[in-house]
Amino acid sequence: MGLDKRKRQVLYAIVHDYIQTGEPVGSRTISRRYELGVSPATIRNEMSDLEEMGYLEQPHTSAGRIPSDLGYRFYVDFLLRVPSLTRQETEMIKRVLSLRMRSAEEIVQQLARLLSALTSYTAIVLGPSESQARLRQVQLVPISSRQIYLVGVTDGGLLLNRMIEVPGGVAPESLAYLQQWLNQRLAGLTLEQIKAQSLADVQHDMQISIDLFETVVDELLGIAHRPEAGKVYLGGTTNILNQPEFHDLQKVRTILELLEEDALIWQAIAQVAGKGISVSIGTENPLSAMHDCSLITAEYRLGGGLVGHFGLLGPTRMNYERVFALVQGVCDTLNQLYGKES
Amino acid sequence: MGLDKRKRQVLYAIVHDYIQTGEPVGSRTISRRYELGVSPATIRNEMSDLEEMGYLEQPHTSAGRIPSDLGYRFYVDFLLRVPSLTRQETEMIKRVLSLRMRSAEEIVQQLARLLSALTSYTAIVLGPSESQARLRQVQLVPISSRQIYLVGVTDGGLLLNRMIEVPGGVAPESLAYLQQWLNQRLAGLTLEQIKAQSLADVQHDMQISIDLFETVVDELLGIAHRPEAGKVYLGGTTNILNQPEFHDLQKVRTILELLEEDALIWQAIAQVAGKGISVSIGTENPLSAMHDCSLITAEYRLGGGLVGHFGLLGPTRMNYERVFALVQGVCDTLNQLYGKES
DNA sequence: TGTTAGCACTCTCCTTTGGCGAGTGCTAAT
DNA sequence: ATTAGCACTCGCCAAAGGAGAGTGCTAACA
Numbered sequence: 129m130g131l132d133k134r135k136r137q138v139l140y141a142i143v144h145d146y147i148q149t150g151e152p153v154g155s156r157t158i159s160r161r162y163e164l165g166v167s168p169a170t171i172r173n174e175m176s177d178l179e180e181m182g183y184l185e186q187p188h189t190s191a192g193r194i195p196s197d198l199g200y201r202f203y204v205d206f207l208l209r210v211p212s213l214t215r216q217e218t219e220m221i222k223r224v225l226s227l228r229m230r231s232a233e234e235i236v237q238q239l240a241r242l243l244s245a246l247t248s249y250t251a252i253v254l255g256p257s258e259s260q261a262r263l264r265q266v267q268l269v270p271i272s273s274r275q276i277y278l279v280g281v282t283d284g285g286l287l288l289n290r291m292i293e294v295p296g297g298v299a300p301e302s303l304a305y306l307q308q309w310l311n312q313r314l315a316g317l318t319l320e321q322i323k324a325q326s327l328a329d330v331q332h333d334m335q336i337s338i339d340l341f342e343t344v345v346d347e348l349l350g351i352a353h354r355p356e357a358g359k360v361y362l363g364g365t366t367n368i369l370n371q372p373e374f375h376d377l378q379k380v381r382t383i384l385e386l387l388e389e390d391a392l393i394w395q396a397i398a399q400v401a402g403k404g405i406s407v408s409i410g411t412e413n414p415l416s417a418m419h420d421c422s423l424i425t426a427e428y429r430l431g432g433g434l435v436g437h438f439g440l441l442g443p444t445r446m447n448y449e450r451v452f453a454l455v456q457g458v459c460d461t462l463n464q465l466y467g468k469e470s
Numbered sequence: 471m472g473l474d475k476r477k478r479q480v481l482y483a484i485v486h487d488y489i490q491t492g493e494p495v496g497s498r499t500i501s502r503r504y505e506l507g508v509s510p511a512t513i514r515n516e517m518s519d520l521e522e523m524g525y526l527e528q529p530h531t532s533a534g535r536i537p538s539d540l541g542y543r544f545y546v547d548f549l550l551r552v553p554s555l556t557r558q559e560t561e562m563i564k565r566v567l568s569l570r571m572r573s574a575e576e577i578v579q580q581l582a583r584l585l586s587a588l589t590s591y592t593a594i595v596l597g598p599s600e601s602q603a604r605l606r607q608v609q610l611v612p613i614s615s616r617q618i619y620l621v622g623v624t625d626g627g628l629l630l631n632r633m634i635e636v637p638g639g640v641a642p643e644s645l646a647y648l649q650q651w652l653n654q655r656l657a658g659l660t661l662e663q664i665k666a667q668s669l670a671d672v673q674h675d676m677q678i679s680i681d682l683f684e685t686v687v688d689e690l691l692g693i694a695h696r697p698e699a700g701k702v703y704l705g706g707t708t709n710i711l712n713q714p715e716f717h718d719l720q721k722v723r724t725i726l727e728l729l730e731e732d733a734l735i736w737q738a739i740a741q742v743a744g745k746g747i748s749v750s751i752g753t754e755n756p757l758s759a760m761h762d763c764s765l766i767t768a769e770y771r772l773g774g775g776l777v778g779h780f781g782l783l784g785p786t787r788m789n790y791e792r793v794f795a796l797v798q799g800v801c802d803t804l805n806q807l808y809g810k811e812s
Numbered sequence: 813t814g815t816t817a818g819c820a821c822t823c824t825c826c827t828t829t830g831g832c833g834a835g836t837g838c839t840a841a842t
Numbered sequence: 843a844t845t846a847g848c849a850c851t852c853g854c855c856a857a858a859g860g861a862g863a864g865t866g867c868t869a870a871c872a
Binding site: 169187 | 843844845846847850851852853
């Protein structure tokens with residue numbers, strides 16, 4: 129924080145300019161484009177100071193300066209001026225997200241498309257975690273003698289499906305009984321609560337086999353068992369090809385290969401993400417393949433207890449101001465549309 | 471074919487060598503690596519002839535020759551020597567495809583992974599068409615007052631799900647009645663047959679509103695209405711980055727952007743694919759973005775009438791012999807595993 | 813007539829060279 | 843504390859030259 133006003137102005141100017149042009153910024157450029165009222169020489173001195181403090185870097189002697197990860201960090205934390213979205217953008221977000229969609233999956237897929245279309249970065253959306261999902265009802269559909277299809281409906285009106293194998297086979301009456309029991313007992317609870325609840329007291333009043341009961345409940349809670357895995361939805365994977373910093377095929381490959389690894393991506397985002405909007409810049413990222421990238425993440429809520437995270441992955445030279453505005457706008461719109469229980 | 475034995479040998483040698491090295495093949499190379507018993511000069515003459523006939527091309531004066539699309543075509547049609555798979559490869563295919571999988575989607579996803587892992591090309595698998603799927607039973611699950619969830623089970627034991635909106639609302643009895651009727655009347659038929667069948671005679675014996683009936687049947691046939699769309703599963707998208715001919719970022723972008731367009735991909739494959747294994751070489755491809763690529767496609771069958779297509783997309787300089795062997799092996803294994811009704 | 817050796821020629825690829833431009837750091841003046 | 847001036851550094855680019863690979867042609871040969 130030991131930065132006086134002018135140093136901040138210079139740092140802001142450099143980051144801002146570099147984000148727009150992608151080329152190292154020289155002292156002359158700054159004094160021309162940003163009205164700081166001082167000469168290039170003065171700015172040079174400031175730049176020299178900033179470099180020594182670690183906020184700037186020089187690609188090579190006698191090129192301009194570019195921000196270091198630390199420089200971006202300071203910029204994001206203290207200098208950012210988040211603009212507001214244009215009317216059209218707001219409209220577009222609203223329009224796309226309020227398309228008639230039938231499942232959480234569709235919403236999430238649209239979200240990925242939308243984010244990537246608006247930013248020229250790659251959008252990553254983690255499928256909503258079901259452990260917070262509140263069950264409204266459960267239906268057990270007999271498929272074959274040994275298979276049951278479980279259809280759960282969350283408070284938000286979204287579906288959770290599971291195919292359940294029951295080695296022993298099931299009689300239709302048992303199924304009906306079990307279904308009724310599940311609905312009576314579990315409706316309104318989240319999967320997590322169900323899991324936490326002691327189900328020990330069940331046994332005595334059940335008219336069906338414990339085996340069947342356990343199989344079904346286990347499967348219903350299935351996803352909650354492995355919270356570190358989940359579906360990953362991508363949008364605009366090819367956008368990074370348009371970024372000048374990825375004109376290097378090697379870098380492109382690194383990133384694209386990473387994006388195929390759902391598990392890694394999931395973990396990385398889960399690790400980085402916080403409650404509101406979080407930013408992870410360059411080497412701050414847990415995965416070394418992302419050390420040239422920045423990741424902006426946020427939480428979304430679809431109602432009925434379905435929450436998840438999404439992120440935008442771009443070069444460290446990403447347009448933070450715009451992305452912040454956009455992410456904020458998308459979150460607001462989602463809350464507005466799905467926030468109240470539907 | 472107006473190619474004498476030696477011309478065939480030369481053509482084979484050039485295609486074979488170019489596929490392996492990726493570099494234009496000169497007359498010296500051929501006489502050294504392939505024992506044709508003639509001197510480079512003679513081969514030069516043959517090459518000159520082959521070029522005039524359109525089977526070869528010269529990138530520039532005084533480089534070696536490379537096969538033209540026509541050259542590859544002749545090679546694929548008449549010269550190919552399909553090797554057999556190694557024991558390990560056969561094992562691997564069998565192992566991967568016989569993992570316990572519960573839905574067609576999972577199988578198809580595994581298929582894409584497998585194909586791309588075994589080649590260094592991009593695997594494209596089109597989700598199975600449901601229009602040939604034979605229905606075993608249908609279950610209608612009430613979700614809310616205005617929503618029904620339709621769960622269909624195919625003869626193969628795979629699921630077809632649809633959410634159906636019924637503006638007017640449904641009484642549980644109507645639903646039960648409708649379900650029973652559907653099962654009596656439609657079981658064992660394919661969606662296509664159901665669609666073709668006149669449902670005009672229905673009206674008189676129905677105790678439920680025509681509206682409800684039509685909504686549900688329409689939705690059940692939904693997919694059949696738009697056969698030109700469908701889910702596309704990819705594997706090994708980044709594999710093309712390893713191909714030397716795609717060291718050009720522009721080309722990479724073209725292909726990767728194409729691969730994000732599910733609808734285009736679907737159409738392209740559907741258009742190209744035939745009954746057995748088909749090959750579409752370079753400019754033979756319907757999409758101009760694929761004019762530098764070859765696409766090998768084949769049909770797969772999952773039982774219960776679920777059939778679809780898959781393909782391998784690589785440079786025209788693709789290893790056709792190996793890919794043929796592999797595709798054949800995969801088809802055989804799939805037939806073996808899922809071919810008989812399960 | 814088909815095949816082969818010899819040779820001049822062509823074209824790409826790689827490296828070297830030198831000039832240009834942008835930007836810096838230092839010094840001395842204000 | 844700020845600024846003008848200036849020498850210096852370094853990457854970029856285009857031009858030049860040499861090496862290598864391969865061809866096409868011609869003339870000799872079986």
